[in-house]
Each structure stands twice: as C-alpha cells, then as structure tokens.
Amino acid sequence: MTAQHLALQLPSPLVELDDERLTDAGVRVLLKRDDLIHPELTGNKWRKLKYNLEAARECGARTLLTFGGAYSNHIRAVAAAGHYFGFGTVGVIRGEEHRPLNETLAYATRKGMRLTYLDRTTYREKAEPWVIARLRGRFGDFYLIPEGGSNRLAIPGCAELVDEITEPFEVICCPVGTGGTLAGIASALRAGQRAVGFSVLKGSDFLYHDVAALQSEALGEVTDNWIIETEFHHGGYAKTSDELEAFIAEFEELHELRLDSIYTGKMVYGLFRLIERDEFPSGTTMVAVITG
Ligand SMILES: *Cc1c(COP(=O)(O)O)cnc(C)c1O
Numbered sequence: 524m525t526a527q528h529l530a531l532q533l534p535s536p537l538v539e540l541d542d543e544r545l546t547d548a549g550v551r552v553l554l555k556r557d558d559l560i561h562p563e564l565t566g567n568k569w570r571k572l573k574y575n576l577e578a579a580r581e582c583g584a585r586t587l588l589t590f591g592g593a594y595s596n597h598i599r600a601v602a603a604a605g606h607y608f609g610f611g612t613v614g615v616i617r618g619e620e621h622r623p624l625n626e627t628l629a630y631a632t633r634k635g636m637r638l639t640y641l642d643r644t645t646y647r648e649k650a651e652p653w654v655i656a657r658l659r660g661r662f663g664d665f666y667l668i669p670e671g672g673s674n675r676l677a678i679p680g681c682a683e684l685v686d687e688i689t690e691p692f693e694v695i696c697c698p699v700g701t702g703g704t705l706a707g708i709a710s711a712l713r714a715g716q717r718a719v720g721f722s723v724l725k726g727s728d729f730l731y732h733d734v735a736a737l738q739s740e741a742l743g744e745v746t747d748n749w750i751i752e753t754e755f756h757h758g759g760y761a762k763t764s765d766e767l768e769a770f771i772a773e774f775e776e777l778h779e780l781r782l783d784s785i786y787t788g789k790m791v792y793g794l795f796r797l798i799e800r801d802e803f804p805s806g807t808t809m810v811a812v813i814t815g
Pocket of ligand 1: 566703
C-alpha cells in the first residue's frame, strides 16, 4: 500500500470562516481542514508519520513501536498506518490495562496492534535505554516512533501543510500537545509570517524548550517566528470547562463543524479570545489548522 492507494485528501481544503465576530474585528480566519485528510489517518498524525514510514521502510523495519495514553490519537494513527502500509505495530500504553478496552485501544487492536502497558513511573522513563532494551527483548527489532509522533522526521511532514496554502496570510495557529506540529509549521513560514501555538496542557512552559529542541534537531537552528499561548488549557490535558463546551456548541451551530475539546476547540477558543482583545491589527489574515 502506498499513500496514493489510500486516497488521502491532499492538499487538505482551505475554507474561510464566515463569522460576525471576525468581520467586526476586521480580520479573516481560514480553516486548514487537515481533519479531512483521511478518516483514519487524520490530520497532523498523518503529516508527522509520513517521513517516519518512509524511513522505517528504508531501514527494512517490519514493526513500528510507539507510546501513548489510552485515548491517544497517535496510537490510533500508528495502528492504522501499520495496517495500510504493511508494518506490524506495538502500542506501549501508559498505565494499567482496563477491560473491556476503550474505543481507541479496541480500534488499535482491530488494526493488528499489539498492546503492552507500562506503569506510570516506568512510562516517564520510556526514552531511557533500559526501557527500550526491555521492549526489544520482548518484541524484537522495531522502528521507534516517540509519543505523539514528534521527532526530527515529523518536521518536514508538517512543513508541507504550509506549502499547500495558496492564499497570503500573516498568522497561522495550531494546538500544541508535544509541539511537533508547531515546530514544523514554523519551519516553513516566510518572512512576515508567524505561528501561534495554543497549548492544551497546564503548566506547559517546558513546551518552549521542546519545540526549540525539535527544530534544532531537524533544521540545525531555531526559528524566531513562533510563540505559545499557555492560558487557554481549561484545566489541563483532556480537561474542559463549561465555557469551552459552550463555545464548541455555539461554533458547531454557526459553522456545522464540531471542534474537539482536547485540541482544536481550545485553539479556536483561544484565537477568538485574542481577536476579541484586539491582539491582531485589522486586515490580518489568519490560518487556523484543524489538526484532527
Ligand atoms: C496529537 C494532536 C495534536 C497535538 O500535536 P503536537 O504535534 O503533539 O503538538 C493537535 N491536534 C490534534 C487533533 C491531535 O490529535
């Protein structure tokens, strides 16, 4: 199977939001619909995997191994990618096994992924050589993809999203979990363009370091055209608030698009708050990446 056979919808659609709040502020927001790329290999997960799958194939790997929480979109995407591209897959899940499996893990299993669990303490050390060695002992040789899929090869994949945008813009926004998407997007911007990431985690100042480290590993430099907004986490990862839920419901009614409350809802909510506060001069065109 190749990417062509999968009928990926690339370039992903770019659609302008028609919303009074934007007209009043004199700004434009274009949605980059990466959620429509593929029903299973959605959004930024596909972009981050693309060059990792090529590298895995080139080095002759037969198995992909990766890490994630029990509700991880990345685990789903790796399971699907393995199924479609002919790799075995192993998902190393944080915490204990719960039966019956939740929808994410049941899906991953249906796609052929073998699951194993690490207690939270060991999970924190998952990048350490002793943990990897133990996993190799158990599962044999594998191509390792880090949690969230954010590594050096994720950067060029996410950069391609920027090259697909055919309209002029000044600002591009995305949610930030591990930071690979933001690092890749910022790497592809031209002079006069900047990226704003909206962290979905509480206490996420470390993300500045992570995004910079990813850029420097992939590009040999850190670009100075991105920032991370850290105040729109609504309590932290996978937490929500009445305000966020109300915003998502209203947005769905106006635009017939259901944002998720973990990632894209927090970004669009944050973006609208910043627009309300007149953080962007009238005439600004922004792209908001619907990452999944
Ligand atoms: C995983 C995910 C993100 C986070 O992307 P990072 O590159 O880890 O920052 C954002 N949006 C959606 C929909 C996701 O599934």
